Amino acid sequence: xxxxxxxxxxxxxxxxxxxxxxxxxxxxxxxxxxxxxxxxxxxxxxxxxxxxxxxxxxxxxxxxxxxxxxxxxxxxxxxxxxxxxxxxxxxxxxxxxxxxxxxxxxxxxxxxxxxxxxxxxxxxxxxxxxxxxxxxxxxxxxxxxxxxxxxxxxxxxxxxxxxxxxxxxxxxxxxxxxxxxxxxxxxxxxxxxxxxxxxxxxxxxxxxxxxxxxxxxxxxxxxxxxxxxxxxxxxxxxxxxxxxxxxxxxxxxxxxxxxxxxxxxxxxxxxxxxxxxxxxxxxxxxxxxxxxxxxxxxxxxxxxxxxxxxxxxxxxxxxxxxxxxxxxxxxxxxxxxxxxxxxxxxxxx
Numbered sequence: 001x002x003x004x005x006x007x008x009x010x011x012x013x014x015x016x017x018x019x020x021x022x023x024x025x026x027x028x029x030x031x032x033x034x035x036x037x038x039x040x041x042x043x044x045x046x047x048x049x050x051x052x053x054x055x056x057x058x059x060x061x062x063x064x065x066x067x068x069x070x071x072x073x074x075x076x077x078x079x080x081x082x083x084x085x086x087x088x089x090x091x092x093x094x095x096x097x098x099x100x101x102x103x104x105x106x107x108x109x110x111x112x113x114x115x116x117x118x119x120x121x122x123x124x125x126x127x128x129x130x131x132x133x134x135x136x137x138x139x140x141x142x143x144x145x146x147x148x149x150x151x152x153x154x155x156x157x158x159x160x161x162x163x164x165x166x167x168x169x170x171x172x173x174x175x176x177x178x179x180x181x182x183x184x185x186x187x188x189x190x191x192x193x194x195x196x197x198x199x200x201x202x203x204x205x206x207x208x209x210x211x212x213x214x215x216x217x218x219x220x221x222x223x224x225x226x227x228x229x230x231x232x233x234x235x236x237x238x239x240x241x242x243x244x245x246x247x248x249x250x251x252x253x254x255x256x257x258x259x260x261x262x263x264x265x266x267x268x269x270x271x272x273x274x275x276x277x278x279x280x281x282x283x284x285x286x287x288x289x290x291x292x293x294x295x296x297x298x299x300x301x302x303x304x305x306x307x308x309x310x311x312x313x314x315x316x317x318x319x320x321x322x323x324x325x326x327x328x329x330x331x332x333x334x335x336x337x338x339x340x341x342x343x344x345x346x347x348x349x
Contacts, residue, residue, distance in 0.1 A: 007064040008046040011174040025051040040166035060170040063159045070179045075155040082148045090141035091336040098343035161321035170217040174203040
């Protein structure tokens with residue numbers, strides 16, 4: 001049984017041999033990172049890079065998975081997205097049911113006179129019983145979730161979802177072959193299907209340190225340039241504690257610095273072997289918000305991002321893309337809710 005570090009080393013050794021004949025700049029050397037690190041805002045396990053003849057960088061990233069972390073390549077049903085989509089379907093069905101209810105605007109009983117307490121008002125339309133409307137919504141929601149869970153689009157893979165959030169020249173998933181030995185065949189088939197659909201490569205680690213190339217990454221961007229770098233603030237919270245752990249108690253970071261344009265903040269130092277070493281060089285001080293009013297706009301945007309992060313569940317960082325919904329979801333949900341409230345008799349009486 002291989003560990004993640006062993007899989008990373010074996011995968012990098014394979015990629016060095018796999019890309020050794022690729023055209024590159026004359027003075028370019030192959031650079032590798034064989035440890036987990038952040039790349040374009042996402043945490044990846046290993047990376048290989050070299051410079052092409054046109055001086056652009058070719059980057060190959062690796063997602064290593066061992067038996068201990070096999071959940072990264074075993075799909076699970078995305079119940080959050082199914083429930084969110086089911087709510088839209090259920091609310092649409094409720095709106096149509098209230099619209100076609102006898103006495104409604106287009107109902108079969110639109111010419112019927114009044115029902116119940118509506119007769120005392122001298123006129124109006126019939127309202128849908130709230131219990132019946134709720135039963136219709138719950139039934140359609142349960143039915144849509146059950147039907148949606150059988151579709152392949154509802155299958156969530158951590159490794160694939162993470163690769164979909166940033167762009168690299170080639171992206172590989174390296175895993176231990178023993179992971180799928182005791183699992184049903186549908187888990188391996190789903191991993192293969194998604195890697196083919198999105199253009200990711202697959203490396204299978206066999207016994208005796210051998211590697212088999214199952215799928216080679218596509219050389220054409222399957223996303224048509226839709227992927228972009230993630231903002232650095234997504235990973236900033238994880239970089240801080242890790243950086244402080246390098247120096248322990250001797251690490252000193254200035255909490256804040258409010259200086260003028262000409263001043264310089266102090267550098268950040270660590271003490272190793274009796275010597276003081278700067279790990280973050282000093283940089284020119286930033287002007288205050290009153291000196292640069294345009295900076296206030298960026299500061300407000302930064303505050304908005306921090307508030308947005310606090311509202312998201314903690315599992316967002318552990319499951320990239322699992323809790324992501326389209327931008328049009330919330331406005332459409334509010335429109336349907338207002339329509340159901342009106343058609344259900346919220347304005348009647």
